[in-house]
Amino acid sequence: MIAPRRVLARAGRRPLAAWPAGAIVALALLGPAGVRAAGPDAPTVTAWDRYVARVEARLAAAAVPAAPFLLLDLQGAESRLRDLRALIAGAVLVARAGLPAGVEDGERVPGGLVHHWRGAMLVRGMALEDAARELQDPPGGRHQQVDVLDSRVLRREGDATRVYLKLVRRELVTVYYATEHEVRSHRLGPDRALIRSVATRIAELEHVGTPRERERPPARDRGFLWRLNAYWRLQAVPSGVVVELESVSLSRDVPAFVAPLADPLVDRIARESIVRTLEATRARLAAPRPILSPGGPP
Secondary structure (H helix, E strand, C coil): CCCHHHHHHHHCCCCHHHCCHHHHHHHHHHCHHHHCCCCCCHHHHHHHHHHHHHHHHHHHHHCCCCCCCCHHHHCCHHHHHHHHHHHHCCCCEEEECCCCCCCCCCCCECCEEEEEEEEEEEEECCCHHHHHHHHHCCCCHHHCCCCEEEEEEEEEECCEEEEEEEEEEECCCEEEEEEEEEEEEEEEECCEEEEEEEEEEEEEEECCCCCCCEECCHHHCCCCCCEEEEEEEEEEECCEEEEEEEEEEEEECCCHHHHHHHHHHHHHHHHHHHHHHHHHHHHHHHCCCCCCECCECC
């Protein structure tokens, strides 16, 4: 990663208008305002908690057997049919998620940005039980996602699992994190399951890959990722399992002068991240599983 001072020095040798949009946004994020970001303040956390509570209220309502479960089912009939046909054809569908009930259009989280996206895919020939079991554990081996550098189970208690993930984000700037997540599986009926993953700890790392690798002190956190929740909906269908991912995350706000450039870049990055996650998950779920003999592993 280029140090902020060096970026500022280079900026002085080239007219700002000639810079690519991504470079301008990265310059703003790495500048002194980013260094002073630290953690979210109380109003930011309160607004985030309120937003997440409304997302989870919708999840609770969908747990009723007769209620629509998939976000796909909340669309109009024509849109739903179009998306179903795309899923059957093998497409990965990604879109910005609609605002949860009670959140007004344009409502802000002061000092922060909420990134709320959803995606869906069909995994053919998959059993619901197998999909739910796989998604409760972190990906590993050849099915580990490109942005997951390390993963392991820290604790397992019934339907709850605590996992560790070492993450990297390589978009506008490269940032590394040590994270812990509480993952809980809920079976909602014979054909439905919900997996809720909430990051309980997010620590930005520095000097990664060197003997000096360590967590940044909280006061020097740059605010690229403050919160991260993921909700996986699994619906059994005759051909397999429809898997929906709803991702809700929180980062610090971007400086106002780069917002017009940052917004489309952030949207593109979020969309590509959801696509990568779903494609890696489909490859993982569709992979052949070892057949265990009655006596145990061969």
